[in-house]
Amino acid sequence: MDSPPLRIIIVGAGIVGLSLSIMLRKAGHHVEIYEKSKFSQEVGVAIAMGPNAMRGLLSLGLDPKKAGAVDHLQVGGVSVFKMENSITGKNLEETYGMPYYFFHRVDLHNELKKLATEPSLNAEERPVEIHLGSPVISCAPEEASITLKDGRTIQGDLIIGADGVNSTIRRFVLGQEIDPQPSGLVIYRSVIPFEKVANNPIFTWITKLPEAITYVRARDPKDKHYLLVYPCREGKLLNMAGAHPDKRTDKQETKNISSPSSTEEWLETFSDFAPRYLEFIKLTTNVTIWPFLIWDELPTWTNKQACILGDAAHAMFPTLAQGAAQGIEDAIALGTLLPRGTPNNRETVAARLKLFESLRKPRASKVQTLSNRPGRGLPRANLGECAHIVELKSRNNSVGPVVEGELEEWLYGYDAAEEARKALDSELLLHLAKL
Numbered sequence: 001m002d003s004p005p006l007r008i009i010i011v012g013a014g015i016v017g018l019s020l021s022i023m024l025r026k027a028g029h030h031v032e033i034y035e036k037s038k039f040s041q042e043v044g045v046a047i048a049m050g051p052n053a054m055r056g057l058l059s060l061g062l063d064p065k066k067a068g069a070v071d072h073l074q075v076g077g078v079s080v081f082k083m084e085n086s087i088t089g090k091n092l093e094e095t096y097g098m099p100y101y102f103f104h105r106v107d108l109h110n111e112l113k114k115l116a117t118e119p120s121l122n123a124e125e126r127p128v129e130i131h132l133g134s135p136v137i138s139c140a141p142e143e144a145s146i147t148l149k150d151g152r153t154i155q156g157d158l159i160i161g162a163d164g165v166n167s168t169i170r171r172f173v174l175g176q177e178i179d180p181q182p183s184g185l186v187i188y189r190s191v192i193p194f195e196k197v198a199n200n201p202i203f204t205w206i207t208k209l210p211e212a213i214t215y216v217r218a219r220d221p222k223d224k225h226y227l228l229v230y231p232c233r234e235g236k237l238l239n240m241a242g243a244h245p246d247k248r249t250d251k252q253e254t255k256n257i258s259s260p261s262s263t264e265e266w267l268e269t270f271s272d273f274a275p276r277y278l279e280f281i282k283l284t285t286n287v288t289i290w291p292f293l294i295w296d297e298l299p300t301w302t303n304k305q306a307c308i309l310g311d312a313a314h315a316m317f318p319t320l321a322q323g324a325a326q327g328i329e330d331a332i333a334l335g336t337l338l339p340r341g342t343p344n345n346r347e348t349v350a351a352r353l354k355l356f357e358s359l360r361k362p363r364a365s366k367v368q369t370l371s372n373r374p375g376r377g378l379p380r381a382n383l384g385e386c387a388h389i390v391e392l393k394s395r396n397n398s399v400g401p402v403v404e405g406e407l408e409e410w411l412y413g414y415d416a417a418e419e420a421r422k423a424l425d426s427e428l429l430l431h432l433a434k435l
């Protein structure tokens with residue numbers, strides 16, 4: 001007889017929690033998400049989704065057009081940062097069979113929410129229930145239950161913490177508090193309507209390659225200030241970011257995942273950039289400031305009937321644009337390991353979560369270590385220029401050797417579903433051999 005569907009509780013309805021919920025509802029499981037926010041003020045900036053993330057998102061049924069995605073066509077470099085050997089979205093699609101897109105976060109989030117909650121013609125597929133304004137304060141991994149701030153306890157067959165860098169579930173999975181620390185680097189973020197720059201000759205550094213990622217770096221390689229610009233929402237908006245060393249002194253403030261800032265502050269911080277860039281900064285509104293938090297690879301991601309994934313397990317610097325991409329890979333892998341008919345018993349669930357960890361933790365932690373290099377005083381790992389990575393050693397294991405081009409292939413060529421299917425097949429064969 002078929003096993004009944006699993007009752008799966010996800011904490012956090014970010015990009016990763018929603019992606020996972022779509023995988024799991026497609027497998028016929030009953031999924032509920034508890035989300036502390038009411039999503040009345042979603043973060044209005046953009047996100048770059050490389051081929052490995054797109055492989056996952058397209059398999060979920062995401063229509064990039066509906067989400068206003070912009071195809072990343074060129075890479076533009078200005079200042080001393082030459083990008084002659086740069087990859088482009090077109091090259092990537094030819095090589096890896098998947099595009100590279102830029103999304104406005106709200107557009108991507110809304111489309112994922114729709115895919116999670118829309119009714120299905122398939123009677124065995126139940127839409128995901130999302131409970132907004134529902135902060136979770138604790139989790140009992142052995143009982144597969146969570147407790148909400150309002151005092152209610154909710155029981156499932158497994159609990160998944162997709163609750164971001166300051167995860168609550170992580171504390172209960174690890175049995176200890178991990179306190180991601182400010183690295184001293186932060187980034188301003190805002191979006192600018194493209195029409196504001198379209199006809200102004202001072203902005204040709206942007207308008208000549210409107211579908212490019214453009215970096216503006218200081219001449220001194222030791223200088224940590226840089227600007228990053230790329231389009232989103234059908235090219236109607238330009239995403240604008242400005243990384244720099246944090247000047248703030250309030251310890252708590254430096255750990256807040258995002259805080260309000262201002263155009264004036266941004267202008268002051270980048271005051272020695274050329275006037276054409278300052279004119280661009282002047283167009284920003286609703287500026288926020290985000291810290292690059294840093295922490296080591298976690299000892300584990302799972303505990304009995306509970307696990308963590310996405311930023312809760314491996315938040316990283318955005319240097320390789322892989323934070324959400326790795327979380328999407330996690331979601332695809334975990335969904336693949338819990339197919340329709342997964343035996344609904346504690347041993348199987350715990351074993352599948354362990355399998356998930358063994359598959360995902362080494363890879364995502366490696367990407368985290370590579371991404372966090374600037375926070376440890378090491379040169380950044382760029383996709384086309386990986387010579388330094390060979391020297392890199394993480395605390396317990398060597399990350400290398402990675403040579404020119406290998407990093408790109410290793411990141412973008414990865415198929416999370418395929419890897420998870422292979423791992424599950426081997427596990428099932430092993431199980432049969434033991435009978």
Ligand SMILES: Cc1cc2nc3c(=O)[nH]c(=O)nc-3n(C[C@H](O)[C@H](O)[C@H](O)COP(=O)(O)OP(=O)(O)OC[C@H]3O[C@@H](n4cnc5c(N)ncnc54)[C@H](O)[C@@H]3O)c2cc1C
Pocket residue numbers: 011012013014015016017034035036037046047048049053134135136137162163164165166167168187189241290291309310311312315316317318321322323324325326327
């Ligand atoms: C400046 C910057 C640029 C970036 N650019 C890129 C990029 O180009 N490409 C890329 O792949 N990644 C990028 N990232 C990383 C990416 O944003 C994150 O990795 C990704 O958003 C993490 O998604 P998540 O769903 O794991 O976590 P989150 O997006 O943080 O979602 C967690 C959710 O859990 C909820 N939650 C938290 N605690 C609780 C609780 N106790 N109870 C209930 N709900 C709770 C939160 O409200 C939130 O909705 C960037 C990050 C930064 C800072």
